[in-house]
Amino acid sequence: MKYLLVLAVVFVAIWLWRKGRRDEMRARPPPPAPPPAVGPPQAMVRCAYCGLHLPASDAIAGPGGPYCTIEHRHAAGH
Ligand SMILES: [Zn+2]
Numbered sequence: 001m002k003y004l005l006v007l008a009v010v011f012v013a014i015w016l017w018r019k020g021r022r023d024e025m026r027a028r029p030p031p032p033a034p035p036p037a038v039g040p041p042q043a044m045v046r047c048a049y050c051g052l053h054l055p056a057s058d059a060i061a062g063p064g065g066p067y068c069t070i071e072h073r074h075a076a077g078h
């Protein structure tokens with residue numbers, strides 16, 4: 001009878017321990033979301049003079065196409 005009581009106490013202790021662990025896992029915050037991509041993908045254009053790739057927002061538009069610098073636009077003869 002004494003052993004049965006000890007066994008019961010041990011069983012309850014294990015049950016409480018497992019229950020506590022389960023609660024602990026549930027309380028844990030969810031894993032952090034992956035970092036967002038650095039800005040939206042930008043359209044790249046190629047300089048009509050030297051072939052350099054640059055963002056469309058930085059390109060200088062010319063009659064012959066986009067240019068990387070105003071100098072290249074002039075150098076292209078436009
Ligand atoms: Zn260029």
